[in-house]
Amino acid sequence: MAIKGVLFDFSGTLFRIESSESWLRAVLTKSGVALPEPDLVRAAQQLESAGALAGGAFPTGPLPDDLAALWAVRDRTAEAHRAAYTGLSRQVRLPDPGLHDALYDRHMTPAAWQPYPDTAEVLGALRERGVAVGVVSNIGWDLRPVFRDHGVDPYVDAYVLSYEYGIQKPDTRLFALACEALGVGPRDALMVGDDRRADGGAADLGCAVYFVEHRLVTERPDGLRPVLDLLG
Structure with missing residues (x-):
């Protein structure tokens, strides 16, 4: 048929989706936050391992207990999706806590x-x-x-x-x-x-x-x- x-x-x-390093670099630049190059590369690798970039790699290790159930239904609502991915992002220490929401916002842009x-x-x-x-x-x-x-x-x-x-x-x-x-x-x-x-x-x-x-x-x-x- x-x-x-x-x-x-x-x-x-x-x-x-863009690479984790490109993603983080774009957000740092827009936010005016400076991060030494070795620290930037390290943070990007940690974000990737955490599975924090939607459309990128899945988490490489067990999910935190408070995120496991949310992860399973993350695509059912906009709220669950943001909470799941920013929750994973927050497993990685960044210079400014506001960067986690900025990273999520970046991944929704056509440029990403x-x-x-x-x-x-x-x-x-x-x-x-x-x-x-x-x-x-x-x-x-x-x-x-x-x-x-x-x-x-x-x-x-x-x-x-x-x-x-x-x-x-x-x-x-x-x-x-x-x-x-x-x-x-x-x-x-x-x-x-x-x-x-x-x-x-x-x-x-x-x-x-x-x-x-x-x-x-x-x-x-x-x-x-x-x-x-x-x-x-």
Whole structure:
């Protein structure tokens, strides 16, 4: 059966977040806080290990007891998302306590994200072929400005974001909402993502699923192009 709609994950699929060091450096510069270079690099590494950068690496060790339950439902509301990530950030000592909220705010800006090299090409090709495109993301904030700023919003027909519905992947209800928004049945849809557990939940609804690798932008120049070959 020909695919009539393609659902894409956001982070690690269409876009990639900046490095932890770039993230911290940008916030320090904007805040006017000076930190010796060795201390900056060390703090960035600690933030990465803590999993404090949403869209970056997951925590490398056990979560603090007060954050473990929140982490499991972090994408259901904007409040839970901010609390979870700023809570992880606060495990790392920084010169000013206000930097933890500033770091969270930074990760929501278009400047913190970069599209993969073939994102615009693939989304544009789908639009030319008349294939509906949706973005289905576990997230705690509105990512639409990121798409607009990088010029790919015109290719997206619908955004289905977990925090707007109180449902997070792999719950099939989120994928069902996305299919409904695109006006296609699950068996006429393809889900493209990087997380086999979260994005793989679309298969339980009857969608076809294709996985890409969550890698640096420079390391994955054409990971999305095979999607065009799967349309049938």
